[in-house]
Amino acid sequence: MLRLSIAFFLVAILAAFLGFSGIAGASAGIAQILFFVFLVLFVVSLLFGRSRV
Template sequence: MLSWALIFFVVAIIAAVFGFGGIASASAGIAQILFFIFLVLFVVSLIMGMARRG
């Protein structure tokens, strides 16, 4: 999921360089949402791993 967020971020950067503001904004928004979902799942995974050991 982090790789998809990175891909959308790169697409947003390239679109912004070429002047496609709408596409850049949409891609940056998608990348941000995917990154936050990744963070939430990562933290949940860490907590579940700690709970199993202890």
């Protein structure tokens, strides 16, 4: 999921560089959502991974 977030971020940068502001904004929003979902899942996996000891 982190790879998808980075890919959308790179698409946003490329689109912004080429002047496609609508696509850049949408890609940046998707990248931000995916990144926060990744962080939440990462923290949950750390918490539940430690409780099995």
